[in-house]
Amino acid sequence: MLLKLNKKGKIMELEEIQKYIKKQLSEKRYYHSVCVMERSRELAKKYGADIKIAEKIGIAHDVAKEMSEEEKLKYVKDNNIKIDDTERKNTSLLHAKIGKDIAIKQFGFSENMGQAIANHTTGNKDMDIYSKILFIADRTSRDRKFEDLEYLNEITNKSIDEAVLYILDKKIELQIKKKAPIHINGIIARNYMLEEMI
Numbered sequence: 001m002l003l004k005l006n007k008k009g010k011i012m013e014l015e016e017i018q019k020y021i022k023k024q025l026s027e028k029r030y031y032h033s034v035c036v037m038e039r040s041r042e043l044a045k046k047y048g049a050d051i052k053i054a055e056k057i058g059i060a061h062d063v064a065k066e067m068s069e070e071e072k073l074k075y076v077k078d079n080n081i082k083i084d085d086t087e088r089k090n091t092s093l094l095h096a097k098i099g100k101d102i103a104i105k106q107f108g109f110s111e112n113m114g115q116a117i118a119n120h121t122t123g124n125k126d127m128d129i130y131s132k133i134l135f136i137a138d139r140t141s142r143d144r145k146f147e148d149l150e151y152l153n154e155i156t157n158k159s160i161d162e163a164v165l166y167i168l169d170k171k172i173e174l175q176i177k178k179k180a181p182i183h184i185n186g187i188i189a190r191n192y193m194l195e196e197m198i
């Protein structure tokens with residue numbers, strides 16, 4: 001169940017968002033969120049983005065991750081969020097779109113900040129610096145144990161776009177290995193990044 005907040009019409013302070021996330025999520029997921037916030041801070045520093053904005057997006061990104069399938073489907077219906085067939089069949093993807101909606105309505109995020117959350121599972125076209133930071137932070141935060149972490153960090157140190165492309169490739173490869181559907185936004189994101197990098 002989502003906790004209700006009073007809307008003040010302005011973006012909430014990091015500490016307030018963090019408190020909300022702590023109440024909303026399990027200990028493990030909260031820890032992941034803190035790790036993504038910290039990694040987002042590092043990446044924002046490195047790539048010259050606004051640190052506070054990157055931290056807020058990082059701590060908030062999985063706000064909807066632990067909603068049940070039923071709650072997610074009800075939320076998208078009640079809030080007129082359009083979803084496609086892939087998302088309907090794999091509702092874990094939906095925590096990105098719902099997370100965006102919650103972040104805008106509850107935390108006062110701007111459209112762009114919210115969009116970074118919407119983009120964090122599959123990627124998308126037109127990913128701005130905050131979308132890219134979250135996309136990488138979610139894969140390279142210190143709670144993650146991917147075996148290619150060191151290699152990915154090396155890529156990230158050289159080029160943010162190369163790192164986004166690498167993660168997109170890995171996500172798509174994983175879906176192929178699992179014989180699972182690939183969300184169309186993953187393909188769109190990959191084509192977009194390839195064109196951007198020419």
Ligand SMILES: [Fe+2]
Nearest residue numbers: 061062065120
């Ligand atoms: Fe997520």
Ligand SMILES: [Fe+2]
Nearest residue numbers: 032061062138
């Ligand atoms: Fe995450």
